[in-house]
Amino acid sequence: MKTARAILAIISSLLGLLIVLPIAAVAVPFWAVAFLVRRCSNLFAPPSKTWESIIGFDKHVGWKPNPNLDVYCSFAVGAFRVKTDSHGWRGQEDLTGCQALVLGDSFAFGFGVDDENAFFSLTNSGLHVKAIGSPGYNMVQEVIWLDKVSTQLSGKLVVWFICLGNDLYDNLQPNMQNYRTPFVREINGTGTWEIVTTHVRPETWHYNVERDFQKTRDARSLGTFSRTFLSERVYSACEFLIEKATHICRQAGAPLVIVSIPSMSQLDADAWNHWASRIGDPKLFDRDLPDQKLQAICKKFEVMFVPGSKYLSYTDYILEDGHWNEKGHKRIAKLLSSLYQQSVLNSARTDPASHMTGLKPDQAVDLFH
Amino acid sequence: MITLPPSDPVCLRSFSVLIGAFGALLIVAFLFLSGTDSPLSLGAALGFVLSLPGLLWPKVMSWPYRAWNKLALEFARWSGLLLMVISFYIVLVAVGRTGSYLKLHQPDSDESSWVPRQTLAPKAYQAQYPNTARLPLETGFVFPFVSWAVRSGNFWACFLFPFIWLFSALDSPREHDLPSDIYTLF
Numbered sequence: 394m395k396t397a398r399a400i401l402a403i404i405s406s407l408l409g410l411l412i413v414l415p416i417a418a419v420a421v422p423f424w425a426v427a428f429l430v431r432r433c434s435n436l437f438a439p440p441s442k443t444w445e446s447i448i449g450f451d452k453h454v455g456w457k458p459n460p461n462l463d464v465y466c467s468f469a470v471g472a473f474r475v476k477t478d479s480h481g482w483r484g485q486e487d488l489t490g491c492q493a494l495v496l497g498d499s500f501a502f503g504f505g506v507d508d509e510n511a512f513f514s515l516t517n518s519g520l521h522v523k524a525i526g527s528p529g530y531n532m533v534q535e536v537i538w539l540d541k542v543s544t545q546l547s548g549k550l551v552v553w554f555i556c557l558g559n560d561l562y563d564n565l566q567p568n569m570q571n572y573r574t575p576f577v578r579e580i581n582g583t584g585t586w587e588i589v590t591t592h593v594r595p596e597t598w599h600y601n602v603e604r605d606f607q608k609t610r611d612a613r614s615l616g617t618f619s620r621t622f623l624s625e626r627v628y629s630a631c632e633f634l635i636e637k638a639t640h641i642c643r644q645a646g647a648p649l650v651i652v653s654i655p656s657m658s659q660l661d662a663d664a665w666n667h668w669a670s671r672i673g674d675p676k677l678f679d680r681d682l683p684d685q686k687l688q689a690i691c692k693k694f695e696v697m698f699v700p701g702s703k704y705l706s707y708t709d710y711i712l713e714d715g716h717w718n719e720k721g722h723k724r725i726a727k728l729l730s731s732l733y734q735q736s737v738l739n740s741a742r743t744d745p746a747s748h749m750t751g752l753k754p755d756q757a758v759d760l761f762h
Numbered sequence: 763m764i765t766l767p768p769s770d771p772v773c774l775r776s777f778s779v780l781i782g783a784f785g786a787l788l789i790v791a792f793l794f795l796s797g798t799d800s801p802l803s804l805g806a807a808l809g810f811v812l813s814l815p816g817l818l819w820p821k822v823m824s825w826p827y828r829a830w831n832k833l834a835l836e837f838a839r840w841s842g843l844l845l846m847v848i849s850f851y852i853v854l855v856a857v858g859r860t861g862s863y864l865k866l867h868q869p870d871s872d873e874s875s876w877v878p879r880q881t882l883a884p885k886a887y888q889a890q891y892p893n894t895a896r897l898p899l900e901t902g903f904v905f906p907f908v909s910w911a912v913r914s915g916n917f918w919a920c921f922l923f924p925f926i927w928l929f930s931a932l933d934s935p936r937e938h939d940l941p942s943d944i945y946t947l948f
Contacts, residue, residue: 402921405857406853406924409848409853413845413848416844420764420841423765423834424764426780426830427764430773430780433780470768
């Protein structure tokens with residue numbers, strides 16, 4: 394039977410190949426163009442560095458971007474140009490001269506786009522924005538930075554980007570991959586939290602991508618998007634950090650706005666179902682849960698909350714990477730301008746002589762189209 | 763893969779150079795056939811002019827780049843479907859006519875259908891399914907496929923190889939496909 398099969402297979406596959414020949418002939422030009430574009434790209438690509446090589450150890454927060462950089466940083470779909478100031482932050486503005494401070498992780502850093510295409514360079518109406526953020530930051534590190542610059546915050550609008558994909562869960566972790574990071578710890582089951590930084594050292598944390606990546610991803614998803622014991626801890630820690638940031642901003646006389654940054658899969662029903670089914674039963678996951686929880690926390694502390702999912706769409710992201718593309722940055726720049734204008738309008742209405750008094754917790758943001 | 767990589771300035775420049783080179787080839791061929799003097803230098807110059815805007819302002823090439831990619835995606839979708847139909851109805855159906863190795867019969871009342879399992883050495887506990895041909899990851903899929911076909915007595919499957927190779931060449935990411943594991947730092 395084996396010989397008969399082989400003979401039949403030879404004859405039928407030759408016949409099949411004859412029929413397939415026109416398809417192959419049409420495919421050749423497409424294949425050749427794709428192949429040559431990839432090959433030529435190597436000639437045009439500037440020498441680039443990985444994100445790990447543009448950050449350095451910082452004894453307070455674990456790491457921060459190196460100062461005075463002008464390099465290309467490589468990522469999933471090529472490279473983007475990064476320029477940093479003397480403190481290691483991107484953008485032309487300095488902290489003292491800016492009107493709005495943006496705090497966050499790689500989204501605030503502008504990962505994936507050149508400086509001139511990042512939100513901090515795109516705001517219209519003369520709004521000067523300074524972004525303090527680095528790839529891999531959690532909310533704890535961001536609160537530490539907020540505290541460190543609090544003396545320069547008076548009268549400035551503080552916008553805090555909270556990345557829903559990982560920030561909330563990462564607050565509880567002592568490491569971010571190989572890097573030691575400040576985190577929050579519950580004090581003996583009292584429901585109150587404290588920031589831990591004692592383990593932050595330049596030595597690497599034992600992290601194995603093959604062993605730990607999927608485990609962390611699954612726990613992160615359960616802790617953020619499902620109603621579990623873990624998510625109760627995640628949102629309790631988040632509440633502690635938001636309260637702390639609110640306190641710092643009130644002391645400094647700076648209105649605080651929290652903007653949630655949805656992950657790409659949250660913005661498309663099919664992508665969400667596909668993503669959730671990879672982790673477990675899709676019914677266990679609620680993509681709106683983080684925004685609902687954050688909304689409730691912000692309401693409690695009378696902080697304005699803007700769900701990013703209302704202003705961003707799936708096409709605002711780089712598909713292969715998950716950060717904003719140029720279109721996404723434009724939308725965020727527009728959102729920041731609107732937030733600032735409304736903040737100024739509000740303070741003029743309440744007390745024209747005062748500094749900005751900020752935005753109301755439930756105020757809707759008009760994007761000034 | 764027949765689709766272009768995501769558009770960034772570097773890829774747009776490469777695409778522009780390709781268009782320039784292709785344009786130069788066409789012009790040289792045309793000039794050569796029409797008997798013009800020094801068709802090579804003229805063609806090269808015109809090709810350079812053709813690719814210059816894309817080299818200086820890569821965004822100019824965004825639209826043609828996207829259009830080409832869309833065309834490639836559509837072609838990949840339809841030809842993949844056609845390829846599947848051809849390989850199934852022509853090759854697999856023909857091979858299937860030779861019958862099956864599976865001996866399906868109702869077991870007798872005292873006959874067990876259990877297949878006894880061989881005991882593994884303790885050191886193999888981490889990978890409990892015996893893999894007699896352990897292959898390095900970088901060998902690709904050709905060698906493992908052929909080796910499986912020969913070992914399992916399915917030599918005929920080797921003749922499916924041209925179809926599988928064409929499938930892999932036509933495999934392209936769909937617009938809404940999320941990467942299976944984004945290892946990005948947020």
